[in-house]
Amino acid sequence: MATVKLLTDAEADAIPAVKAVFDDIRATRKSDFVNNFWRGLAYDPALLKRTWEQLKEVMVGEGALDPLVREMVYIAVSTANGCQYCVHSHTAAARAKGMSEAQYGELLAVIGLAAQTNHLVTAMQIPVDPEFDVKS
Amino acid sequence: MATVKLLTDAEADAIPAVKAVFDDIRATRKSDFVNNFWRGLAYDPALLKRTWEQLKEVMVGEGALDPLVREMVYIAVSTANGCQYCVHSHTAAARAKGMSEAQYGELLAVIGLAAQTNHLVTAMQIPVDPEFDVKS
Amino acid sequence: MATVKLLTDAEADAIPAVKAVFDDIRATRKSDFVNNFWRGLAYDPALLKRTWEQLKEVMVGEGALDPLVREMVYIAVSTANGCQYCVHSHTAAARAKGMSEAQYGELLAVIGLAAQTNHLVTAMQIPVDPEFDVKS
Amino acid sequence: MATVKLLTDAEADAIPAVKAVFDDIRATRKSDFVNNFWRGLAYDPALLKRTWEQLKEVMVGEGALDPLVREMVYIAVSTANGCQYCVHSHTAAARAKGMSEAQYGELLAVIGLAAQTNHLVTAMQIPVDPEFDVKS
Amino acid sequence: MATVKLLTDAEADAIPAVKAVFDDIRATRKSDFVNNFWRGLAYDPALLKRTWEQLKEVMVGEGALDPLVREMVYIAVSTANGCQYCVHSHTAAARAKGMSEAQYGELLAVIGLAAQTNHLVTAMQIPVDPEFDVKS
Amino acid sequence: MATVKLLTDAEADAIPAVKAVFDDIRATRKSDFVNNFWRGLAYDPALLKRTWEQLKEVMVGEGALDPLVREMVYIAVSTANGCQYCVHSHTAAARAKGMSEAQYGELLAVIGLAAQTNHLVTAMQIPVDPEFDVKS
Numbered sequence: 015m016a017t018v019k020l021l022t023d024a025e026a027d028a029i030p031a032v033k034a035v036f037d038d039i040r041a042t043r044k045s046d047f048v049n050n051f052w053r054g055l056a057y058d059p060a061l062l063k064r065t066w067e068q069l070k071e072v073m074v075g076e077g078a079l080d081p082l083v084r085e086m087v088y089i090a091v092s093t094a095n096g097c098q099y100c101v102h103s104h105t106a107a108a109r110a111k112g113m114s115e116a117q118y119g120e121l122l123a124v125i126g127l128a129a130q131t132n133h134l135v136t137a138m139q140i141p142v143d144p145e146f147d148v149k150s
Numbered sequence: 151m152a153t154v155k156l157l158t159d160a161e162a163d164a165i166p167a168v169k170a171v172f173d174d175i176r177a178t179r180k181s182d183f184v185n186n187f188w189r190g191l192a193y194d195p196a197l198l199k200r201t202w203e204q205l206k207e208v209m210v211g212e213g214a215l216d217p218l219v220r221e222m223v224y225i226a227v228s229t230a231n232g233c234q235y236c237v238h239s240h241t242a243a244a245r246a247k248g249m250s251e252a253q254y255g256e257l258l259a260v261i262g263l264a265a266q267t268n269h270l271v272t273a274m275q276i277p278v279d280p281e282f283d284v285k286s
Numbered sequence: 287m288a289t290v291k292l293l294t295d296a297e298a299d300a301i302p303a304v305k306a307v308f309d310d311i312r313a314t315r316k317s318d319f320v321n322n323f324w325r326g327l328a329y330d331p332a333l334l335k336r337t338w339e340q341l342k343e344v345m346v347g348e349g350a351l352d353p354l355v356r357e358m359v360y361i362a363v364s365t366a367n368g369c370q371y372c373v374h375s376h377t378a379a380a381r382a383k384g385m386s387e388a389q390y391g392e393l394l395a396v397i398g399l400a401a402q403t404n405h406l407v408t409a410m411q412i413p414v415d416p417e418f419d420v421k422s
Numbered sequence: 423m424a425t426v427k428l429l430t431d432a433e434a435d436a437i438p439a440v441k442a443v444f445d446d447i448r449a450t451r452k453s454d455f456v457n458n459f460w461r462g463l464a465y466d467p468a469l470l471k472r473t474w475e476q477l478k479e480v481m482v483g484e485g486a487l488d489p490l491v492r493e494m495v496y497i498a499v500s501t502a503n504g505c506q507y508c509v510h511s512h513t514a515a516a517r518a519k520g521m522s523e524a525q526y527g528e529l530l531a532v533i534g535l536a537a538q539t540n541h542l543v544t545a546m547q548i549p550v551d552p553e554f555d556v557k558s
Numbered sequence: 559m560a561t562v563k564l565l566t567d568a569e570a571d572a573i574p575a576v577k578a579v580f581d582d583i584r585a586t587r588k589s590d591f592v593n594n595f596w597r598g599l600a601y602d603p604a605l606l607k608r609t610w611e612q613l614k615e616v617m618v619g620e621g622a623l624d625p626l627v628r629e630m631v632y633i634a635v636s637t638a639n640g641c642q643y644c645v646h647s648h649t650a651a652a653r654a655k656g657m658s659e660a661q662y663g664e665l666l667a668v669i670g671l672a673a674q675t676n677h678l679v680t681a682m683q684i685p686v687d688p689e690f691d692v693k694s
Numbered sequence: 695m696a697t698v699k700l701l702t703d704a705e706a707d708a709i710p711a712v713k714a715v716f717d718d719i720r721a722t723r724k725s726d727f728v729n730n731f732w733r734g735l736a737y738d739p740a741l742l743k744r745t746w747e748q749l750k751e752v753m754v755g756e757g758a759l760d761p762l763v764r765e766m767v768y769i770a771v772s773t774a775n776g777c778q779y780c781v782h783s784h785t786a787a788a789r790a791k792g793m794s795e796a797q798y799g800e801l802l803a804v805i806g807l808a809a810q811t812n813h814l815v816t817a818m819q820i821p822v823d824p825e826f827d828v829k830s
Contacts, residue, residue, distance in 0.1 A: 058391030078252035091264035094230030096368040096640040102282040116214035119602030128227035133809035146238040194799030232504035232776035255466030265405035330663030350524035363536035366502030368640040374554040388486035400499035504776035527738030537677035622796035635808035638774030660758035672771035690782040
């Protein structure tokens, strides 16, 4: 159960500001499927629009990072933040973008290792080496 | 200040189990620099050895993921876990492995966006779409 | 499923220290409903009592902050800590205290934005401006 | 030290896309002060622009929530996410918007209490009461 | 639902590297039960092996800390990281190792209190007292 | 720098409600040292009193858990929550209560391992085994 109502297609179609975003999601992804996140976010059409436009700009299309790499970074952040839904949706997205079994296994290994050393560093309060400073 | 003493080279050399790991770090990285994390972890030589061997296996050498991609995932996890030292050391490592300014800018954008949608999803408690289920 | 048994009313009534707290919860809230958190916490009557008294002091009654504002802050913390139950219970409480749809939309927007800039700041390790220092 | 260079005014003025945002920050806030976050984010002018526009839309001006309430929610999220810079900058902002000592004391109390019950709930894995479900 | 397939015994037996770990888990624990974590981790046999060997070294057998204390520390970390599965599995493990009701009640109290003071400290940005410095 | 003023002894003595708590801290700990946390929390005397009384009840004196074990659990939670001050103060407290080097090494190992498996579990979204259910 969610704290907001998840809009059905009929309900979304009845609100022009929501319909416009849903239409763009479908056109951009070339798929009829609009996942629950957007159906919940439609609760606040301005927030829905801002969030979708940001996601489209950051995650869709060409860039300096391969789209699959961006999805794997997304999985990493979502895991550390403990967001179940986000882990599921972005793991599915990464697979749809071609993540291989071997790549996923390595991704899991890096996420687990990073968490371990993050906690060790914090527990020991290791000071930053001056060598890591950015030369401006 | 740390909660443990950071070993100097002389102190590390005096403990064979620590010296062996420091030697391997230097040989593997082809550099004399041993950063503070290992100097603190030397507090417990068995933990030092296990952690280094794991890191060498996961982060060094060929794999299904490019070494730079692994560093970027590491930065993402370290950021979400709020580990300052880890953010610094792995951002430096990513740059040493060729991360461009444009790639770093996109990495930041993905990390920020993921955190935002993670929190929106958690605040609204969006249920996982059945479409994301793994077909076994 | 929980890691502790959730006490039924009959079971709670049989333990005087638990019954006293449940009675006070009902009297304070003017409602017969005692939610699962307290039924689980009854596992340790001293912890139950301390937690309830603290909650009553902080969240109930007049104060410098409106009760609804306190609930919204509670939702914010619970979201960032990834506590599903707490998100549900305090969103329900905020609505019971009059949170409007527009207010909830803005709350979501602030939570999401804060999470994004939190992560951007941590990834870039921005130093605190001296202007933010407290003048003592 | 940061992982990116913090732009001086002279450096910011030399990049039109950055200058435009800095000018708008100054005009919107009616102050010459541009804090370090924006000077770091200028690293990626597109990210700078998107983040500022979002912040202006969410945090500035009239809304369903009082601007001070929005700052207090921001402090709450920043605290739970462990962002030192954000805690400092938004506590300063809340004070600039009139947060009283009594209000700040209550804010601290709510943040601390929420964190405590968040952890108790997670440790006990309390199931969500059906009473908290949203009636659609 | 998981993002990976959880291997059945028959599937695990068909992969020698997985069978070897499952056999060792059963022999070490003197029980036929292999919990879902290992069945999912079997997705990547090398990660499965590394993780199990590490866990066996850290959590099983004699040490400077009582095995029950180690489980309680595990519960504490898992709670703060919001890992439901880990909370359940390590609470069950702690009980199997003899955790009493009174001990569990105190564990909950410490976890809750620590979370509260963690957040208060972060919200107030308390500087570390020089008295806490390690004398090297 | 903190977001609140840290009271000096002279300032604390001038506020009876603060002085009473500081006196009790000194008497309970049999030490003149009052660490910065309490000097900051004195900002809100009621919050100071509630927090100290709770800490005294949970952390001081006999109980089902050894005081050292309670400190180690506190370190674990503080690490996972990324609270630098708390890590420092409770590591110092654990050492004052007799934590040996070997015990601290094991504590670090458990914290690191737990964080790793927490993240692996969350990334794979492992479902809870029915065997872990509490028999009521």
